[in-house]
Amino acid sequence: MQDSSVQQARVYTDFSGLNELKAQARTDKKAALAEVARQFESLFLGEMLKSMRKAGDVFSEDNYLNSNESQHYRDMFDNQLSLTLAGQQGGTGLAEALVRQLSRQIPGMSDGGEKLASHKATLADYDRSVPVPSRELPQQVREVNRMATAEPEVTTSVANEREAAPLPRRFDSPDEFVRELLPVAERVAAESGIDPRVMIAQAALETGWGKHMIEGKGDSPSYNLFGIKADQRWQGDSVDITTTEYREGLPMSERAAFRAYPDYEASFRDYVSFLESNPRYRDVLASADQPEVFAQKLQDAGYATDPQYGAKIRRIMNGDSLMTLSMGDTDSPDNNTEAEE
Incomplete structure (x- = not known):
């Protein structure tokens, strides 16, 4: 029926x-x-x-x-x-x-x-009886409270340990370079919107994976990861080195002053500030969420005189963990960078 x-x-x-x-x-x-x-x-x-x-x-x-x-x-x-x-x-x-x-x-x-x-169709189908507390519950509560109070001490200890071990002035391998600097780039990227991978890739190109850092007299560190030069508007410290620039397609050695920072994070932040304060990089920042486009527009805007600058950044960025590009493809410490206002 x-x-x-x-x-x-x-x-x-x-x-x-x-x-x-x-x-x-x-x-x-x-x-x-x-x-x-x-x-x-x-x-x-x-x-x-x-x-x-x-x-x-x-x-x-x-x-x-x-x-x-x-x-x-x-x-x-x-x-x-x-x-x-x-x-x-x-x-x-x-x-x-x-x-x-x-x-x-x-x-x-x-x-x-x-x-x-x-399957429970309605609330009436569920067991509404009150579970009997375990005899071990008081001891478990005390253990949780002990762990909760001990956690700040562990955190403080780890923080002090990190403060006592500053980042190296030079890096022995691409693996160490990425491992130490990527967290710093991610902190800055969270505020700027620029992909941290493209910043790490550009820093790797500029410094030869941290093996050829810009240094002043007496090997004083500059922590300059992006080859930004110090012009008359720069009020901070600087170091003078010999750099290679491409003039009409030909490499030429020149003496130039570069900005110096107290640490790597200051370098990352000044890099973002440098792009944001310069009108010619406005179109570059508009592609902050597209790292490959960002790299090419950075070259098109004249950040560096090297005609292969954008392509090199992309090759580094697209390698496994930013580390598959051979060291021969990275530039020397001068990097042919204009990076001027």
């Missing part, structure tokens, strides 16, 4: 079964899903019949039996026919496929459309 909503759905002009179908969905999801899938199948068949009729309309032109009234009754027949075809045993198989697919998305139903025994 079929449900009343199913019986009503056998006639396409009867829409009163909708509320009954909603009520059935709350008590018998499997039957409701099967009925909805069957009705969808009938709509699909109806559209298919409509397309078939439309394809044959060209043959009924100038036929005195072809009128609006005959088309109306034909459409009524097709609608009822689609319901009847979908209601036959198996139908086209579309409804069964929909039931199998949608059953997986209905809470409490298995792939076959059966209700799961472990």
